[in-house]
Amino acid sequence: xxxxxxxxxxxxxxxxxxxxxxxxxxxxxxxxxxxxxxxxxxxxxxxxxxxxxxxxxxxxxxxxxxxxxxxxxxxxxxxxxxxxxxxxxxxxxxxxxxxxxxxxxxxxxxxxxxxxxxxxxxxxxxxxxxxxxxxxxxxxxxxxxxxxxxxxxxxxxxxxxxxxxxxxxxxxxxxxxxxxxxxxxxxxxxxxxxxxxxxxxxxxxxxxxxxxxxxxxxxxxxxxxxxxxxxxxxxxxxxxxxxxxxxxxxxxxxxxxxxxxxxxxxxxxxxxxxxxxxxxxxxxxxxxxxxxxxxxxxxxxxxxxxxxxxxxxxxxxxxxxxxxxxxxxxxxxxxxxxxxxxxxxxxxxxxxxxxxxxxxxxxxxxxxxxxxxxxxxxxxxxxxxxxxxxxxxxxxxxxxxxxxxxxxxx
Numbered sequence: 381x382x383x384x385x386x387x388x389x390x391x392x393x394x395x396x397x398x399x400x401x402x403x404x405x406x407x408x409x410x411x412x413x414x415x416x417x418x419x420x421x422x423x424x425x426x427x428x429x430x431x432x433x434x435x436x437x438x439x440x441x442x443x444x445x446x447x448x449x450x451x452x453x454x455x456x457x458x459x460x461x462x463x464x465x466x467x468x469x470x471x472x473x474x475x476x477x478x479x480x481x482x483x484x485x486x487x488x489x490x491x492x493x494x495x496x497x498x499x500x501x502x503x504x505x506x507x508x509x510x511x512x513x514x515x516x517x518x519x520x521x522x523x524x525x526x527x528x529x530x531x532x533x534x535x536x537x538x539x540x541x542x543x544x545x546x547x548x549x550x551x552x553x554x555x556x557x558x559x560x561x562x563x564x565x566x567x568x569x570x571x572x573x574x575x576x577x578x579x580x581x582x583x584x585x586x587x588x589x590x591x592x593x594x595x596x597x598x599x600x601x602x603x604x605x606x607x608x609x610x611x612x613x614x615x616x617x618x619x620x621x622x623x624x625x626x627x628x629x630x631x632x633x634x635x636x637x638x639x640x641x642x643x644x645x646x647x648x649x650x651x652x653x654x655x656x657x658x659x660x661x662x663x664x665x666x667x668x669x670x671x672x673x674x675x676x677x678x679x680x681x682x683x684x685x686x687x688x689x690x691x692x693x694x695x696x697x698x699x700x701x702x703x704x705x706x707x708x709x710x711x712x713x714x715x716x717x718x719x720x721x722x723x724x725x726x727x728x729x730x731x732x733x734x735x736x737x738x739x740x741x742x743x744x745x746x747x748x749x750x751x752x753x754x755x756x757x758x759x760x761x762x763x764x765x766x767x768x769x770x771x772x773x774x775x776x777x778x779x780x781x782x783x784x785x786x787x788x789x790x
Contacts, residue, residue, distance in 0.1 A: 385709070398693050447485070459583065459748075461746065479580070530699075543668045549660060558612075685768075730766065
C-alpha cells in the first residue's frame with residue numbers, strides 16, 4: 381500500500397490501538413479518535429492470550445517484550461466437597477496461557493503505535509462517505525476524509541450500524557462478575573496461592589463457575605515488577621431479580637464456593653467486582669469499503685472463549701497483512717471481511733456451547749473426575765480446536781503424546 385493511504389480509527393481502546401499499529405506498519409497515515417479524555421490504562425481487569433500469539437505480537441513489534449505477563453501452563457478444575465466447605469480437585473489439563481493486565485496491554489499497543497495522531501476527548505458524531513467514496517469521520521470540531529475507516533468502537537458500535545444494519549447483541553440468561561484484587565486477599569491461604577502461581581483455576585458450582593488467575597499489577601498497584609501480582613477473577617451465574625447485582629457475587633461465593641475461595645472473593649471488597657451482562661452478536665459482514673469493523677464492533681462473543689482482546693489483536697494482524705499484500709484498497713478490505721467474519725461466527729457458536737454447558741446446564745461437578753471432565757469438555761468443544769484446551773493423550777493427534785489443539789479459525 382502507498383504511504384499516502386489515510387486511515388481513520390474510531391475508538392482508541394485495545395482494538396483501536398492494535399489497528400493503529402497495523403496501519404502504521406503498513407505505511408499508512410493513521411488518526412485515532414477516542415471519546416474519553418481519561419487515560420485508558422486505568423480500565424479493565426485481567427485477560428489471557430495464547431502464548432504463540434503473544435510471541436508473534438512481540439516479534440512483529442505490536443507489543444514490547446518487556447511488557448509484564450504471568451504465564452502459566454495448567455488448568456485446574458475444582459469444586460466444593462458435598463456437605464463440606466473444602467475444595468476437591470476434579471482434573472488437571474495442559475492449558476498454556478499468557479495472562480496480561482488489560483491496562484498494560486493497552487499501554488504497550490499505544491506506545492507501539494508511535495507517531496499516529498491519537499485524539500483524546502474527541503467523540504465521533506457521524507460516519508459516512510463523500511462523493512468519491514472515501515470515508516468521512518465527523519466530530520464536533522471538524523470532518524475528515526479517509527481511504528479506510530476502522531470501526532473499533534466497541535460492542536455498541538455506531539460504525540456497525542452502517543456495515544451491518546439492524547444487528548443487535550443477543551443477551552444470555554446470566555451475567556459475569558469480574559474483579560482484580562491485591563494478592564493480599566490470599567494471605568492465610570498459602571495452598572491457593574501456590575496453586576495459582578503455576579495454574580489457572582476453574583471452580584464449578586451449581587448454576588455457574590468461576591475463573592481465577594494471577595496477572596501483573598500496574599503502576600497504580602505498586603509497580604510492574606515481577607513480584608507485583610493481582611488476582612483476577614470472572615464468576616458466571618444468574619444475578620438476583622430486582623436487586624443490585626454488583627455485590628451479589630459475594631453471596632454467591634459464600635453459598636457455593638469452598639470456604640477459602642469464598643473468603644478470597646470477600647476480601648476483595650464490594651468495589652473490586654463489576655457485574656456485566658453477557659451477550660453475543662456477529663456481523664455477517666465486517667467490511668463494506670471504505671469501512672471495516674474490528675474487535676467487539678465486528679462481533680461480541682461470550683467471554684468463556686477468552687478471545688475478546690485476542691480477536692481484536694488477530695483482526696489487526698489480518699488488517700496489516702491484507703494492506704501489505706494487496707494493491708487495491710477495496711480488495712484488501714474484502715479479503716479482511718471474508719476472513720474475520722468467518723472467525724467471528726466460529727467464536728460466537730463456541731461461546732454459546734460453552735455458556736450452555738458451564739452455566740445454563742452445569743454438570744454435577746462433585747461426581748466428576750479427570751476422565752469425566754475430559755470427556756465432557758470434548759463434547760462441549762464438539763471438534764472445535766481452541767487454545768484453552770489440549771486433548772488428553774488417548775485422543776491426541778499423532779503418536780501418543782499430548783497433541784496441542786491450536787486456536788481455531790479466529
